Structure formats: C-alpha cells, structure tokens
Amino acid sequence: MNNIDISNSSLFLTAGLIFISLAVGWYEKLKINKSIIYAALRAVVQLFVVGYVLKYVFAIDNWILTFTLMVIIIVNSSINASNRSDGLKNGLWISLAAISSSTIIVIGVITLSGAIKFVPSQVIPFTGMIASNSMVALGLCYRNMNAGFHDRRQQVMEKLALGADVSTSCKDILRDSIKTGLQPTIDTAKTVGLVALPGMMSGLILAGVDPVHAIKYQIMVIFMLLGITAITTIIACYLGYRSFYNSRMQLTRF
Amino acid sequence: MAILEAQNINYVADGNQILFDCNFSLNKKEIVTISGHSGSGKSTFVKILASLLTQTSGKIYFEDENILDLSPIEYRRQVSYAVQQPTLFGETVYDNLVFPYDIRKQKFDRHHVIKALKTVDLKESDLDKPITSLSGGQKQRVALLRNLIFVPKILILDEVTTGLDCDTKASVHKMIDYYMGNYDLSVLMITHDNEELKHAKKVVYIEDGRIKEGTENE
Structure with missing residues (x-):
C-alpha cells in the first residue's frame, strides 16, 4: 500500500x-x-x-493452513448457496460439489499456467473470488430451477407421460437455469471497463500497480469467472434436478 | 382379457385420502368412459394408471405384470396419457411431433407423420406452423398426435374434449375411431360431456374417491 x-x-x-x-x-x-x-x-x-x-x-506460508482456509471459504459459500436452494434435497452437498469442483479446476488451471503461484497470498484471494462468484451463480440457478419446475410442472408431466426420461422432461428448465446463472458474468464481461472498473483491477491500481499489469490480471479474472459460473451451474443443475422426481420418475415437489 | 387391471387402489396425499379401494379393468380394444363430479378423484385415478402418481396401496397390472416392476419410461410409452389444455413444446408443430422420435432416439419419419396429420384434418404445411398461431382445437389435436405417433396399447384421455367446439370434438372422436380401428388400441377417457356419455359403450362413475358400484355397465 x-x-x-x-x-x-x-x-x-x-x-x-x-x-x-x-x-x-x-x-x-x-x-x-x-x-x-x-x-x-x-x-x-x-x-x-x-x-x-x-x-x-x-x-x-504453510500449505496445510492455506488448504484449511480454502476449505473454510468453500464450505461457507456452499452453506450460503444451499440456503438459497429453497429446500432442494441435498442442497448443501450439491453446492459443495459444484463450488469445490469449480475451485479445484480453476485454481488448477491458473496455477499450472503460471498466472499465479500456489502461495497463500495468491491462492486464498482467488479461492474467495471463485467461491463468492459461484455462490451468486448458484443462488440464481436454484431460484430459476425452482421457479421452472413450479411454473412448467404440467409441461414436465406431459413429457414424462409421453415416455421421456427425467433429464429430457426438464431439459428446457435446466438450460434456462444454467443460462440465468451465467448471464451476470456474461454481462459483466461485456461491460467491464465501460461501465465499471472491477474491484480487483481498481485495488491493484490503488495499490500502485501499473494499470497495464492490473488489466492483465483483470482479463484473467474475467476468463476465470466465465469458467467458474459455467462449471458451478452445470454441476448444480445436473445434480439438483433429480430431487424434483422420485424413484418412479414422477414429479414430487410443489 | 383385461389389458389393464387396478385392484384396491387407495391414494392418500398430504393426509387426505383421495381414492378408496378402487377396482377397475380395461380390456383389449375396449373404450371405457370415466365420469364424476369435479374433485371426485377421476384425474388422480387416471394419473395413477398412467404411472404419473403412485398409489398408496393396491396393485395395477398391465398385461398381467405389476406396473411397479416395469420401467416407467417403457410403461408410459405403452399407456399414454393426454390432458385437457395441453402445453405444446418448442415453437412449431414440428417441434411437437419430432419429440416422440427424439425420446426414442429415432429418426423423424416425415411420411408417417404426414399420414398421421391427415387423420386429424391437418396438412403437411401445418408442420411449420408456429404453435402460437394454432386454435385451441388444433393445439389439442397436435398434442394428441404426440401420443399417437407411436401408437400405444392404451390411450388415457383426461377431459381432452372439454371446452372444444362440436367440429373439433368430432375430429378428436374420428381420430380415436381411426386408431382403434387400425391398431390394437384401448381407450380410457374422462368426460363430463352429456353427448359423449350418451354414446359411451361402458361408463364408470367415480364419486368421492370411490368407484360407484353398479354403475359399470355395457
């Protein structure tokens, strides 16, 4: 500073x-x-x-402590995301699976590509960023999925009645939910720099980092966010939709 | 011989008993009409028969096999359920008629579909029509075709003619007659319509969740 x-x-x-x-x-x-x-x-x-x-x-700079802190961040964001799942069966486990998968994949890619080093001062802030963005995407995704199964119940039932399997019967709802989870990140990517200077970039500039370097970091963050939201929402949707059906492939909730 | 037989069906939802010891059978190539007041449990009963709900107790046999032992997907392709005011899928008539092929992972058979469209007084050019431009009757016929593109063994019609004009009703009946005449199709239809009840060969009444004794007659 x-x-x-x-x-x-x-x-x-x-x-x-x-x-x-x-x-x-x-x-x-x-x-x-x-x-x-x-x-x-x-x-x-x-x-x-x-x-x-x-x-x-x-x-x-101890890896066990770093790892523990990462786990705390992931578990907390998963609890918060599952609170928005409106009673989705196994909401916590689904959120945990979605957020930890996106964290592992994205942290893996950015460390292996050499963009950041696996040191606490770099890994922990990135884990926080990944978890918080995943949490927001999950909240939107869950809300859309619940609303979809509520509003399009008859359509889902008609598809089941025609002999569709459960994933086909709710394909449109899953697509819309994934899209809804991704949309804010896509909008942010489109307007970044024009509407708002993102927090990370602003923070680096305020801390005295060359704006060109700050921009490179921000570009990486945008790419990362697109990956995170896609991974998180697709995992959550595909693990979550089954809780709307019973073992006889019948709609259960609502 | 009964193709579908329900024995002592009870159904309880949220602590309320909807159906009480319902017994019912449907024979091959038979058409049975179910009637009764609103809220009497007719729709619940046929949804159980269509495997869209599971009875709390009792057994249902399809071709002598307990339906709980059958794959729900395969069963529903043989015992097809259609509703009043159906929801059409996608954007065009084609999107709806390709659906039965998609779920069976089969190639769309245009020739077969065009032939089927003619049975409900629709044309080949209607395939590309947006669903928003269809009348209520056309929507109902397209929805019924979804059930009949691959002809099931049993067709369950849940008040599909309610609210339709006379011509459309006649078209739906013509369609049912065609499929019953040309295929081994049995039909179970719920209706309140006096005209339909008058012409029904066999009527079963459901009152307060019970199949009324002595009202099942030829």
Whole structure:
C-alpha cells in the first residue's frame, strides 16, 4: 500500500456514510435499520478478523493452513448457496460439489499456467473470488430451477407421460437455469471497463500497480469467472434436478 | 382379457385420502368412459394408471405384470396419457411431433407423420406452423398426435374434449375411431360431456374417491 493508506480516523469518518442508509430506512419506514447496523458491524468484525488471519497465514506460508482456509471459504459459500436452494434435497452437498469442483479446476488451471503461484497470498484471494462468484451463480440457478419446475410442472408431466426420461422432461428448465446463472458474468464481461472498473483491477491500481499489469490480471479474472459460473451451474443443475422426481420418475415437489 | 387391471387402489396425499379401494379393468380394444363430479378423484385415478402418481396401496397390472416392476419410461410409452389444455413444446408443430422420435432416439419419419396429420384434418404445411398461431382445437389435436405417433396399447384421455367446439370434438372422436380401428388400441377417457356419455359403450362413475358400484355397465 504505497500510494494509498486509510487511517483509522478516515475510516471512522467514512462510517458516517452508514447514516445515509439509516436515514433512508427511517424516512421510508423500511424497518431495515437493525439489519443495516448488524450488517455493518458484522462486516467490520469479519474483515478485521480475516485481515489478521490472512496476515498470519501469509507470513507463515504453510500449505496445510492455506488448504484449511480454502476449505473454510468453500464450505461457507456452499452453506450460503444451499440456503438459497429453497429446500432442494441435498442442497448443501450439491453446492459443495459444484463450488469445490469449480475451485479445484480453476485454481488448477491458473496455477499450472503460471498466472499465479500456489502461495497463500495468491491462492486464498482467488479461492474467495471463485467461491463468492459461484455462490451468486448458484443462488440464481436454484431460484430459476425452482421457479421452472413450479411454473412448467404440467409441461414436465406431459413429457414424462409421453415416455421421456427425467433429464429430457426438464431439459428446457435446466438450460434456462444454467443460462440465468451465467448471464451476470456474461454481462459483466461485456461491460467491464465501460461501465465499471472491477474491484480487483481498481485495488491493484490503488495499490500502485501499473494499470497495464492490473488489466492483465483483470482479463484473467474475467476468463476465470466465465469458467467458474459455467462449471458451478452445470454441476448444480445436473445434480439438483433429480430431487424434483422420485424413484418412479414422477414429479414430487410443489 | 383385461389389458389393464387396478385392484384396491387407495391414494392418500398430504393426509387426505383421495381414492378408496378402487377396482377397475380395461380390456383389449375396449373404450371405457370415466365420469364424476369435479374433485371426485377421476384425474388422480387416471394419473395413477398412467404411472404419473403412485398409489398408496393396491396393485395395477398391465398385461398381467405389476406396473411397479416395469420401467416407467417403457410403461408410459405403452399407456399414454393426454390432458385437457395441453402445453405444446418448442415453437412449431414440428417441434411437437419430432419429440416422440427424439425420446426414442429415432429418426423423424416425415411420411408417417404426414399420414398421421391427415387423420386429424391437418396438412403437411401445418408442420411449420408456429404453435402460437394454432386454435385451441388444433393445439389439442397436435398434442394428441404426440401420443399417437407411436401408437400405444392404451390411450388415457383426461377431459381432452372439454371446452372444444362440436367440429373439433368430432375430429378428436374420428381420430380415436381411426386408431382403434387400425391398431390394437384401448381407450380410457374422462368426460363430463352429456353427448359423449350418451354414446359411451361402458361408463364408470367415480364419486368421492370411490368407484360407484353398479354403475359399470355395457
């Protein structure tokens, strides 16, 4: 942090911005002020704890500790994603399988290609990025799949009645769910640099890195995100759709 | 000889008993009409017969085999179920009629499909018609053709003629007659229509989840 350093007093003063959201909540009677205060406090505590943990982990550079931290990130994001699965059977295991697969594949590709080294200071932030993006994609994918099976129940039943197997009977729903999970990443890739400077690139520039180098990293991140969301959503959809059927290939939920 | 036989079918959903000890049989090349008030359990009963629901207790035999021992996919291709207000797939009539071939991993037989279209007063050119441009009656006929492109042994019609005009109803009946006359097809149809009931050869009434005794007659 050569070019930018946030002092504690600056941080304290910027906390005043929270009052704007509290004022909006109060003025519009949104009844969310408690949530805003709780979220802000949680963010401060979590980030400070993670900051000190990362400082320690980066300093001792131990692969077991690095791996443990990666597992914690993956499990937490899977729990969060499964909470959005609206009671999908084995939602946690499906989310875990999807997020860990995308993490292993993507971390594998970017380390083997030499883009990053397998050191805690590089692997852990990338794992966090992969897990959080996978989590968002899974949330969208689950919501779309649930809505699809609810709204197109009769169509699925008619396909089953004609003698289709279960995967054929819900092919359209799976396609739409995968597409919905991928769409935000595709949109981001299309508008990156035009609408927003992504967090990672901005962070590197603020930290004093040459913008050209920062751009290279960002391009890699975009490629990575496209891969992550595709892997995560396809695994989750193909593992998840079976929970809408019983062993007699009949629709069960809703 | 019965091709389909249901013995003591009970069905409970969410703690409510919908069907009580229902017994039923359908013979080869026979047409049976099921009637009864709304909510009496008719649709549930035929969905169980079509293997789209599983009975809580009781047994169903298809050609003397318990249907629970048969592959649901193979069974449904032999005991085909059609609904009132069907959902058409894809964008065109072709998308719907290619579906039975796709699920069987077979090549689309255009010649056979054109012949089938004629049985329901549709033309070859209708294949490319968008489904959004079809009338209610045309939609119903296309949906029924999906069931009949590969002729099943039993066709279950769940109120397919409800809401159709007289001409379309006649076209549906003509289609059923054609397939029954040319193939070993048995038909089970649910209807409320008085005209259809009057012409039915065999009627079974379901009331409050029970097949009413003494109402099954030739």
